[in-house]
Amino acid sequence: MTTTPTGPRRDGRDDEQHPVLTEKEDAAQRGADPAGSVGATTRPSGDLADGWTPSDHLAREAGELAAEIGREHRPRREDVYPYLLVRAASPGDRGARPVWPPVPCWQSPDILLMDAAATGPFDPTQLVGSPTAGRRYRVFVRVWNLGLLPAVGVHVRAWFVDPGFFGGATGPAYTPQLIGGAMVNLDDRTRPGAVAVVELDRTWDIPETLTGHECLLASVSCPLDPWSGVLDANADRHVGQRNLTILAGSDDAKQLLWTLGSRVTGTLELVHGGATVGPLVRGVLGDTETELGVPERLLPPSPRALRHGVATPTGQHLATMLRTRDGWLVADSERVVALATELGLVGRDGGKPRRGRRDPVAPDVAGLAQKLAPEHAERLGVLVDGEPGDALLEGLVRLWDVGDLTAGGLAGALAEGGPAAHLLQLAHTDPERQEAGGYSLVLLG
Numbered sequence: 001m002t003t004t005p006t007g008p009r010r011d012g013r014d015d016e017q018h019p020v021l022t023e024k025e026d027a028a029q030r031g032a033d034p035a036g037s038v039g040a041t042t043r044p045s046g047d048l049a050d051g052w053t054p055s056d057h058l059a060r061e062a063g064e065l066a067a068e069i070g071r072e073h074r075p076r077r078e079d080v081y082p083y084l085l086v087r088a089a090s091p092g093d094r095g096a097r098p099v100w101p102p103v104p105c106w107q108s109p110d111i112l113l114m115d116a117a118a119t120g121p122f123d124p125t126q127l128v129g130s131p132t133a134g135r136r137y138r139v140f141v142r143v144w145n146l147g148l149l150p151a152v153g154v155h156v157r158a159w160f161v162d163p164g165f166f167g168g169a170t171g172p173a174y175t176p177q178l179i180g181g182a183m184v185n186l187d188d189r190t191r192p193g194a195v196a197v198v199e200l201d202r203t204w205d206i207p208e209t210l211t212g213h214e215c216l217l218a219s220v221s222c223p224l225d226p227w228s229g230v231l232d233a234n235a236d237r238h239v240g241q242r243n244l245t246i247l248a249g250s251d252d253a254k255q256l257l258w259t260l261g262s263r264v265t266g267t268l269e270l271v272h273g274g275a276t277v278g279p280l281v282r283g284v285l286g287d288t289e290t291e292l293g294v295p296e297r298l299l300p301p302s303p304r305a306l307r308h309g310v311a312t313p314t315g316q317h318l319a320t321m322l323r324t325r326d327g328w329l330v331a332d333s334e335r336v337v338a339l340a341t342e343l344g345l346v347g348r349d350g351g352k353p354r355r356g357r358r359d360p361v362a363p364d365v366a367g368l369a370q371k372l373a374p375e376h377a378e379r380l381g382v383l384v385d386g387e388p389g390d391a392l393l394e395g396l397v398r399l400w401d402v403g404d405l406t407a408g409g410l411a412g413a414l415a416e417g418g419p420a421a422h423l424l425q426l427a428h429t430d431p432e433r434q435e436a437g438g439y440s441l442v443l444l445g
Helices: 023-030 056-073 254-262 274-285 333-342 365-380 388-400 407-414
Strands: 005-008 014-016 111-115 136-145 151-161 177-186 195-199 215-221 239-242 244-248 267-272 310-312 315-324 327-332 381-384 421-430 435-444
Touching (some): 136 151, 136 177, 244 274, 254 435, 315 333, 327 333, 327 365, 381 388, 388 407, 407 421
Antiparallel strands (some): 005 014, 111 136, 327 381, 421 435
């Protein structure tokens, strides 16, 4: 092989030009001789060797890689199809389910009522918070499309159910009654028409035999985003639920509390909703002032002003009602945690009752009450050998030293200081079907 020096390099070595090759040397280096060597122009046949089997390890890795790529690049549901929603709560609901716990699923701000005597278009200054038996109401449902595709042929419907803790399963205790329906089209989420307040084709005529405290439910569905058909607001964004009564001053709460207590078949937890009362009532009533008066009446009490309860992630836990072998027990939450701390069921530091803030590591008060009730029922609260409705009333009166079961009487028993708005949330769990539901009372002192 002959090279021609071109002169010294800076590192002291001689630089070299490409070698001058003979035809045979060039063919050898290109791989044409022998055939199949590196750089050969003759390609292999590609046939598998006899007895070859695929590697399970490589196949598994390839499958995992494909699945990972699919997840990374799979578009979100709302970016391809309509994404219908009736909110369970406000603010912040974008359709993720379930919401309870910690956010009650029965406080929808999207089911709205106007007295039938109010004519004309939807008017947020004419909304009704507490309907009355024997009257007629126009029913509106606010529906949303959070998808990037318009929703065509949207079917909106609404029902009412007897007061209680309906959680989606029909039965003798809860049978939904259809109020009416309507059809609408919604734009995609980039346009103002993605949300609409839809009036049903029929009014809700409340018979004198009902209470006016009935639970309201609404559904939304379209061909590209259908509703499952189950009225479960905690599991399905297509369903909204409004189990809410607003009581003020001398309004009687006794009958409603007795009715709710009579529906208890498992465990009932009473929680003070604190500052969430304002957004809830404004969502349901908008700018209405005829029922609530001045806006200051929606201010909640200071957390430190509450007379009862233990701070938990869902709010100030006040009491737990459950069945024991000796009757119904209405257990005070502070007593439950104090006894559990004494017996070593919770840490002495982490288990101390604390007011003034929600504690994400607070103990499960209802769970502790169930553990302690068989042996320590009398130390936990009020034990009543009778009907559950009577037990709830007697338990609250004795635990909270309530003078009278009016909105003002209960508000005064719950907190010190002047008038305030209280959100009392009653959450029910059925031990047989594991269903959860709830009902909320707004008490304006």
